[in-house]
Amino acid sequence: MSEVCVVGMGYIGLPTAILMAHAGHQVTGVDIDIKRINKLDSGGTPIDEPHLHNLLKRVTASGNLRFATRPEQADAFFVAVPTPCDDHHACDLNDVITAIDSLIPYLRSGNLIVVESTVPPGTCAKKIKPLLEKSGFIVGRDLHLAHCPERVLPGNILYELVNNNRIIGGFTPQCSELAAGYYLGLVKGELLITDCDTAEMTKLMENTYRDLNIALANETALICHQLGLNVLEVIKLANQHPRVNILNPGPGVGGHCLAVDPYFIIEKAPSRAQLISMARKINSEMPAYISRLAGDLLSGINDPRIVALGVTYKGNVADCRESPALEIIDHLQLAGYDVVVYDPYVEAFNRDLLAAVHGSDLMLLLSDHNDFLKLDYWELTRAMRTPMIFDTRNLLDPANFTSSSVVFYNLGNIPVHTRP
Numbered sequence: 001m002s003e004v005c006v007v008g009m010g011y012i013g014l015p016t017a018i019l020m021a022h023a024g025h026q027v028t029g030v031d032i033d034i035k036r037i038n039k040l041d042s043g044g045t046p047i048d049e050p051h052l053h054n055l056l057k058r059v060t061a062s063g064n065l066r067f068a069t070r071p072e073q074a075d076a077f078f079v080a081v082p083t084p085c086d087d088h089h090a091c092d093l094n095d096v097i098t099a100i101d102s103l104i105p106y107l108r109s110g111n112l113i114v115v116e117s118t119v120p121p122g123t124c125a126k127k128i129k130p131l132l133e134k135s136g137f138i139v140g141r142d143l144h145l146a147h148c149p150e151r152v153l154p155g156n157i158l159y160e161l162v163n164n165n166r167i168i169g170g171f172t173p174q175c176s177e178l179a180a181g182y183y184l185g186l187v188k189g190e191l192l193i194t195d196c197d198t199a200e201m202t203k204l205m206e207n208t209y210r211d212l213n214i215a216l217a218n219e220t221a222l223i224c225h226q227l228g229l230n231v232l233e234v235i236k237l238a239n240q241h242p243r244v245n246i247l248n249p250g251p252g253v254g255g256h257c258l259a260v261d262p263y264f265i266i267e268k269a270p271s272r273a274q275l276i277s278m279a280r281k282i283n284s285e286m287p288a289y290i291s292r293l294a295g296d297l298l299s300g301i302n303d304p305r306i307v308a309l310g311v312t313y314k315g316n317v318a319d320c321r322e323s324p325a326l327e328i329i330d331h332l333q334l335a336g337y338d339v340v341v342y343d344p345y346v347e348a349f350n351r352d353l354l355a356a357v358h359g360s361d362l363m364l365l366l367s368d369h370n371d372f373l374k375l376d377y378w379e380l381t382r383a384m385r386t387p388m389i390f391d392t393r394n395l396l397d398p399a400n401f402t403s404s405s406v407v408f409y410n411l412g413n414i415p416v417h418t419r420p
């Protein structure tokens with residue numbers, strides 16, 4: 001078994017470090033965030049994922065995993081630090097560069113460096129390789145470099161880390177082979193060997209494909225709204241075709257992957273990436289569109305009050321990064337609406353829902369938490385001044401409201417008089 005150093009104790013790095021330790025390696029989990037390290041040292045987890053806490057307890061008790069604020073010498077280094085967009089939608093590589101720089105004093109001949117962070121094509125070969133070579137070692141000869149991107153689903157990370165097929169993109173075939181050796185110990189899925197440029201582009205294409213598919217659903221929603229058709233019915237029927245699978249329209253696309261990664265392709269080939277740019281534009285405009293619809297539903301009501309259900313970018317997680325729900329709430333507040341926010345996953349918004357809906361005029365459902373399926377809508381809507389629901393996620397069954405006095409809208413039945 002080897003010594004492993006995982007840099008970045010977030011959604012990707014922490015579960016990876018835990019699984020590496022579980023596989024028997026001696027692992028140091030590194031993060032520059034001292035509060036995060038203190039929390040981990042005291043047995044807490046900064047992220048909430050099924051089974052993570054129990055497994056963390058086991059591997060720390062076994063002595064296979066410990067935490068530090070600085071890297072240490074190891075046989076292999078795995079880097080999983082953030083790669084957000086900068087103000088111009090280009091990939092901000094600052095954290096990756098700082099993390100790689102921080103490894104230089106600890107590198108030894110024969111080391112493997114794996115970049116798990118999502119990066120634009122060419123990053124490993126053109127940016128990370130020269131950085132690593134500041135150590136005096138040559139990549140491909142003394143050091144081994146690979147890009148092994150993640151494709152996990154938040155809320156199911158540990159399961160997917162183990163069971164998904166995994167792309168291993170080495171700078172040389174030997175780099176791939178060495179990296180694959182580490183993943184073999186923890187991944188039950190297939191290991192798909194390629195070069196680092198191809199691995200970088202493949203990862204971006206996966207999220208871009210989903211962004212495009214959602215943009216198609218969203219554009220269809222806008223068209224159906226204009227034509228007075230039910231988009232949900234149209235998509236449901238179209239998906240009965242054996243080779244069609246259109247995703248759901250909704251309030252926009254959020255998170256640190258789908259809403260970010262397509263820009264890394266646009267950045268590399270701006271004049272070619274026309275469809276990809278258009279999909280980004282369509283999805284980015286959805287929050288403003290949904291806000292306008294919500295505003296129109298409230299026209300004629302004096303001093304309307306909105307209760308927004310959900311601020312996270314997707315259901316059943318606490319992650320608010322790039323969340324369209326937050327953007328919609330901002331739009332509505334800027335337009336002068338009184339908006340009370342409720343989200344059981346986000347501490348700041350985990351309040352008494354019944355008190356929040358009291359006297360309100362619109363319940364605006366923005367995140368598809370399973371908890372929202374279990375709410376007592378009969379009791380909640382009775383406390384509202386105007387019992388009106390707009391489900392932007394197509395989460396609730398409209399049939400549950402047909403025999404009540406509740407006016408229920410989703411993207412399928414929003415009235416045509418609201419502005420498309």
Ligand SMILES: NC(=O)c1ccc[n+]([C@@H]2O[C@H](COP(=O)([O-])OP(=O)(O)OC[C@H]3O[C@@H](n4cnc5c(N)ncnc54)[C@H](O)[C@@H]3O)[C@@H](O)[C@H]2O)c1
Binds near residue numbers: 007008032081102151
């Ligand atoms: N979260 C996902 O579901 C997911 C899925 C696929 C790919 N990715 C990619 O994985 C990468 C990591 O994402 P994440 O969601 O784990 O991020 P995260 O924000 O949850 O965690 C990143 C951690 O890295 C730490 N960090 C930043 N700079 C550092 C440095 N120089 N040294 C040590 N630690 C440092 C931060 O303090 C933070 O704790 C990103 O490139 C992301 O796009 C994430």
